[in-house]
Each structure stands twice: as structure tokens, then as C-alpha cells.
Amino acid sequence: MPKVSLTVNGKPASAEVENRTLLVELLREHLRLTGTHVGCDTSQCGACVVHVNGASVKSCTMLAVQCEGAEVVTIEGLAAPDGTLHPMQEAFREYHALQCGFCTPGMVMSAIDLVQRNPQGLSDREIREGLEGNLCRCTGYHNIVRAIAAAQQVMHGKVKELPRAAE
């Protein structure tokens, strides 16, 4: 079986996979990183979004063997070693941007890529359009948009602390 070697969350990783093994299967079943979810398995819902070489991708629609030598970041790789959350994770918590939480890992990974690609800042409408590839069936997206709007201010260095959600 082919062996794939890559960097996952900053650490070297390798596994023997089949050519048909998907990246999400490599992450969840071989490396036991089950934070990345499989929702639809048809490239639509975005629960499986991870970063590959800095770009958000749907890991259910990429082969593991395509990631030879790649840098992959999953939801498990966002928080600092001391447990301090990434500003996007913190914003999702502060703004209660989830209900069941199933879509959340993919939402957070997509949101970080979206914010990083738009240093000029995003309007609420642009955030909504940017989340086209991520489905949430609980929240109606409202708090997700609020969380991302707040997190981008921290990520772009506009504010030091995450603006608090109104009581």
C-alpha cells in the first residue's frame, strides 16, 4: 500500500493508505483526528473543511495521496499548546455560534481562511457569501456571522480583545 507522509498540525505524520483513501479518512481513521467531521460526503456541507498548504479544502473531496508533503491544519491544530483558543474559536464560543456543533469544525476552518484572504475586512453580507460551502442546519447562521465579524477584528489586529457579545 502507498505510504503518505505529510505535516499535520505542525507535526510530521505518515500512514499506509489505499490510493482511494480520502484525506478525511486519513485524518479521522488513520491519525484519529476526529474533530474533522463527515456530514454529507458529497462536497456540499463543509463539515470536513481543513487547510491544505494554507487553503481551505473539503477533505472528503481530496485523496490522501495528493497530500504527500503537504501541510495540513485541522480544528485540533488551532488552539495554542496551553489551551488558549484561536480568536475564531473564542468568537464562536463568545457569540454562541453553534447549537449541535456538528458543522462547527468546518465552519471555523472556512471562516479563518475567509478572514485571512480578506485583510480589508468583510461585511456581514460578504461573510454570508463566503460561507456558501458550509451548511448549518441549527443556527440560521446569525450568530456564526456575528462571531466571524468579531473575530476578524482581532485577527487583523484592529482590536486587542474580542468584542463581547451583548448581555
Added chain:
Amino acid sequence: MYDFAYHRPSSVADAVKLLASDPDAKVMSGGMTLIPTLKQRLARPSAIIDLSGIRDLVGISVSAGAVTIKAMTTHAAVAASAEVKKAIPALAAMAEHIGDAQVRNRGTIGGSIANHDPAADYPGAVLALGATVHTNTRKIAADDFFTGMFSTALAPDELVTAVEFPIPEKAAYVKFPNPASRYAMVGVFVAKGPAGVRVAVTGAGANGVFRHTAMEEALAKNWSPDALHDVGTAEEGLNGDIHASKEYRAHLVGVMAKRAVAKAG
């Protein structure tokens, strides 16, 4: 998904050699159509020839009269390109609305046109702008490239290497996305430039993208949305399905075309 052999050549020559040696192999560019197809077991290729290792196939260049986009350039790269935005803003805007952000990070121009999905956006741009498709062996005019739904003029061992777009004076693309899938139910790309006035319709035709010559003639005389007022679209040859009847698609072609001309200014 059935298993397959996997190759990741580092040159076009090696990719062509692999392809020529195995008639049941499939070429993969971004994989945004092929991987879902494999997952549904709708295809069973003996081997996948992944073009992502060929660095020569990535990049955008702009000359005085044309924008050339190499085959493995992603939609995200085209959408974000300052050069494309300046030379052919309609092309960058079109790329920015293909699929979703994650699809745009992987999907490529070469893959999109070689696949020729009837609801794909790029074929409309290629045909309306009168682009030239470069392959490893020749150059193919857009008018000769798209030969039917999911089919093109490419030979079995021929690869798209780049697409060369003449820079138009004016151009715009407007689509009516399916409310659920967001694929174009109808998309119309209009352009006025070195190749004359050209109108290409995607999403609607049963044989894939096509030119709307009646609209081209009307717009050549009078470039304005009003010029299209009395130009109808034949229902024959259009797609009719649960999402939209032929009649509705024919109507949408007219509406999208008028909006595109207005957008192009």
C-alpha cells in the same frame, strides 16, 4: 470508490505518456468533479493521472491583447488576480462565483473546460470571449472545442495546457443559480471585442454551451439590453428537468442576457 493506480507526473510529457499507455486511465486536475464521480462509483478508471505535480501548468500572464491562464490555475487564483481583474474584470468576477470557496481553491480552468459540464461557468467565458485553447499538441478555437455535453475536441491522449483570452472592450456574465445547488440553471456571457459581439449560453443547452447568434446580430447593431427585447430563444435543444422546464430556461436566457449587457455597460 473502486481502487485505482495513482500517478503524479511532474511534466506534461510524462502525463501524456502515461495517458497514451493506458486507455482506461483518467486525468485529474482539481478533482472537484472527478472525485465525487468516483465516490458514487459512476466511473471506474484503472489509473488516476494527477496533474497537480506539474508546476509548468500554473500561472497567469497578460500581454497587450490577451490574458493567458495555464490549465492548472485555480478559480481562486483567477478571481484574486489583479491582472485579470484589470484586463478582463468579467472573467475574474465569473471565477469568483464558481461553486464555493473550497471548490475554488481546488478547481481549475483546464479541468472545467475539459469536463464541459453543461452547467459549468467557464465554457461560457471561453466561448463568448472567443478564446483559444492550447493543448500539448495544438491550438483549438473555442468554437471548435466544445462538441457536446461532457465532450470536447480533445483527443484521448491530449491535455489542455492553457487558455488564451483576447481582451474584450466590454464583457459581463450573469447567471441564475439553482436555489439549492447553486449551479447555473442559465448563465449568459456577453462580450464585445476583437472577435466581434459574442453571446454564449451555459446551463441551458442539452449539448452544453452554445452561441446565441440571433442575440449577437441584434447586439452588433445596437449594444443595449433593449436590442434583445424581441429576440427569442428556441426551446428546442434546451434542457428541461425538475429544476426548470425548457420554456422557463428559454425565458431565463433572455433575462440573463439583458442583465449581462446592462452589467457590461
